[in-house]
Amino acid sequence: MISIMKDKKKLQKFAAVLLTLALWQAAAMALNQKILLASPLSVLARLAVIWQEPDFLSSVWFSFIRIVGGFGLALVLGVLLAILAGKFPVLEIFFWPVFTAIKSVPVASFIIISLIWLTSAELSIFISFLMVLPIVYTNVLQGIRSTDKKMTEMADVFRIPWTHRLVYIWLPQVRPYLISACSMSLGLSWKAGIAAEIIGIPDGSIGEMLYNAKAYLNTVDLFAWTVIIVVISIAFEKLFLALVRYGFRRLARL
Amino acid sequence: MSDLVIQGLNKRFGEKRVLEAYSATIRAGRVTCVMGPSGCGKTTLLHILMGLEQADSGTITGLPERISAVFQEDRLCEDFSAVSNIRLVTGKTVSEDEIMQCLSAFGLAGSEQVPVRELSGGMKRRVAIARAVLAEGELLILDEPFKGLDEVTREAVATEMKRRIAGRTVLMVTHDPAEAVLMDADVLEMRMIS
Numbered sequence: 162m163i164s165i166m167k168d169k170k171k172l173q174k175f176a177a178v179l180l181t182l183a184l185w186q187a188a189a190m191a192l193n194q195k196i197l198l199a200s201p202l203s204v205l206a207r208l209a210v211i212w213q214e215p216d217f218l219s220s221v222w223f224s225f226i227r228i229v230g231g232f233g234l235a236l237v238l239g240v241l242l243a244i245l246a247g248k249f250p251v252l253e254i255f256f257w258p259v260f261t262a263i264k265s266v267p268v269a270s271f272i273i274i275s276l277i278w279l280t281s282a283e284l285s286i287f288i289s290f291l292m293v294l295p296i297v298y299t300n301v302l303q304g305i306r307s308t309d310k311k312m313t314e315m316a317d318v319f320r321i322p323w324t325h326r327l328v329y330i331w332l333p334q335v336r337p338y339l340i341s342a343c344s345m346s347l348g349l350s351w352k353a354g355i356a357a358e359i360i361g362i363p364d365g366s367i368g369e370m371l372y373n374a375k376a377y378l379n380t381v382d383l384f385a386w387t388v389i390i391v392v393i394s395i396a397f398e399k400l401f402l403a404l405v406r407y408g409f410r411r412l413a414r415l
Numbered sequence: 416m417s418d419l420v421i422q423g424l425n426k427r428f429g430e431k432r433v434l435e436a437y438s439a440t441i442r443a444g445r446v447t448c449v450m451g452p453s454g455c456g457k458t459t460l461l462h463i464l465m466g467l468e469q470a471d472s473g474t475i476t477g478l479p480e481r482i483s484a485v486f487q488e489d490r491l492c493e494d495f496s497a498v499s500n501i502r503l504v505t506g507k508t509v510s511e512d513e514i515m516q517c518l519s520a521f522g523l524a525g526s527e528q529v530p531v532r533e534l535s536g537g538m539k540r541r542v543a544i545a546r547a548v549l550a551e552g553e554l555l556i557l558d559e560p561f562k563g564l565d566e567v568t569r570e571a572v573a574t575e576m577k578r579r580i581a582g583r584t585v586l587m588v589t590h591d592p593a594e595a596v597l598m599d600a601d602v603l604e605m606r607m608i609s
Contacts, residue, residue: 319484
């Protein structure tokens with residue numbers, strides 16, 4: 162019964178996608194101006210060719226490794242800072258202005274300021290790092306704060322070492338917060354990272370491809386590269402979250 | 416372990432006096448049941464002995480280094496199996512075979528590797544009891560250990576428990592005099608502070 166309902170929902174979603182594509186195609190045909198609105202069929206045709214171009218894989222790899230690198234660094238540092246702030250509450254107050262500033266300053270300001278200090282090739286790592294860090298920190302800290310006090314008391318009475326507390330008590334309780342942080346920040350890291358590349362225009366990046374498409378008014382390319390970014394971002398998000406969930410499942414079998 | 420001697424223990428929570436000049440001696444190597452009406456400070460006394468609460472004044476002598484406990488709630492790691500929960504507190508001092516035997520003796524054969532969240536309330540309680548029994552503590556503190564167990568299971572668990580904790584000092588809170596009889600326990604009455 163549940164399976165049938167899930168299949169029905171999937172079908173409904175698929176139908177919604179088809180309807181949106183049909184509306185997009187109709188609008189493009191009605192407008193008949195490729196520069197203003199590329200049709201989905203022309204984007205699809207371009208996608209069929211674009212991946213065979215010599216620079217395609219290197220451009221995707223260039224952006225992927227930097228954005229994912231920034232995300233990974235932020236994930237590690239965000240978790241570490243949250244653990245420290247959980248252990249020493251004074252650090253939470255100390256970190257507060259930094260994280261509040263990162264969360265409220267527009268990403269474009271950070272990109273422009275960072276360009277003074279960093280090369281354009283380093284920019285997307287830093288910007289994706291900067292956007293992800295406060296999300297991971299805030300969520301994981303919230304998870305640590307919500308740890309069941311009674312379980313901590315149990316660990317105190319039985320004198321459980323902190324490494325075991327980490328695996329058996331803290332990680333399972335932080336898990337939903339960490340997964341939620343990753344889910345929220347993965348898409349954001351791609352959006353911010355690509356925005357940084359469009360402003361910094363590092364050679365051989367997806368951002369450069371998007372910039373060129375805009376400069377030469379090549380709307381079909383612009384749409385095609387946007388589709389590629391969305392696909393890579395979603396695929397990485399799904400893969401990464403599946404790996405995290407698998408890791409936690411393995412942990413539970415200890 | 417020597418006798419546990421509590422002298423002139425006082426504890427307040429704000430304006431509420433929970434323990435007032437409370438004194439008692441818990442005989443080493445025996446099971447002692449603490450009984451009394453709700454709110455008379457039984458759990459507070461256990462928490463002070465476990466180091467989870469600080470007494471305002473008074474002395475406790477003979478308190479051992481290592482304590483094991485069954486709390487009022489099960490306090491188990493729900494994602495992990497019964498074996499993992501027990502190994503978490505015993506470390507390598509108890510073999511997996513011993514853990515399996517103990518769980519089986521408490522009627523949990525076949526459920527040893529199942530995540531605790533999938534067990535029934537009574538089964539979880541028995542895992543918590545097995546954990547306390549197998550942990551190294553010289554003093555066992557049991558806060559209503561048979562809570563949620565039916566009469567037949569309670570008797571079976573008590574029999575197995577008595578066999579496994581023989582010679583250890585046990586302090587148990589209960590509301591039911593039958594449980595004190597079941598455990599061949601000394602009884603320590605606590606009264607409400609007027």
